[in-house]
Amino acid sequence: MTKLPALPxxxxxxxxxxxxxLGRLATRLGRPAAVTIDPALVEEAEAALHTAIPFDVLAVLAVEARYPAGLVAWTEEICTYYKTSAPTVQFAHVAFAQLVGTYDDWTAEPCFAAFARTTDRAKTRLVRWDLRKPGPDGQPYSLAQYLAERHEQDLHATAPPLTLSIEPPPVVERYATHPKFGRGRVLLRSEGKTRLEFTDGIRTLADSFLKFE
Structure with a gap:
């Protein structure tokens, strides 16, 4: 198994x-130019994917307010699809965003923005992966292409450059109870979900299943 480098x-x-x-994207989405991402969530996703997640991709996730766990779900779905429908196809990448259609046919099956598995977070090799017509390594892709396609971003707009920090979320002295996991300490609440510390570990759960104190 590949040994992953420590997350700074x-x-x-x-x-x-x-x-x-990404600074222009943050301005467009109404996000701050300084964003953070929780290292525990990153490390959990990296362990499941057996690869380091490049800093560029982590920055995209932070600006778009997405969780690294989404990469795990998409990648597993793609691998499962090929195991059942095209066993000879190997998806040796990690999907980080779902796109619509292809360059030539926008009504086609979804494509994915993906990156090659790596042990060097400072290096990113992005590809566009056509689910139905995969090439050996996908089509060469770039962050600028992704932003233009996904967000229709004006590449000439002015905005402060983005800064990314990898930091644990601030501790919130509050508790909530879950029917199965019991009482946990609230670490972070966002978008209808809460991250809690239980006696047996940390979990992110939907607020609808929690009773807050």
Whole structure:
């Protein structure tokens, strides 16, 4: 099994062009130019995927307010699809966003923005993966293409460059009870979900299943 490098804590270095692109996206989405991502969520996803997640992709997730667990779900779905329908196809990538159609036919089956598995977070090789017509390594892709396609972003707009930090969420002194997992300490609440620390570990659960104190 590939040994993954330790995930750093604190600010991480983004290439200037990447920081500029994602800074424009943050402004468009009404997000701050300084974003953070929870290292525990990243490490959990990396362990499931057996790969490091590049800093560029982590920055995209932070700006779009998405969880790394989504990468695990998409990647597992793609691999399962090929096991049942096309066993000779190997998906040696990790999907980080679902796209609509293909360049030539926007009514076609979904494609995915993906990155090659890596042990070096500073290096990102993005591809566009056509689910129905996969190439050996996917089509070469870029962050600029993704932003233009997904967000119709104006690449010439001005905005502060994005800064990304990998930091645990602030501790909130509040508790909630779950029917199965019992009483846990609230760590973070966002978008109808709450991250809690239980005696047997940390979980993210829907608020509808929790009783807050």
């Amino acid at each position: 804590r604190g600010p991480v270095a983004l290439a200037p062009d990447t920081a500029a692109l």
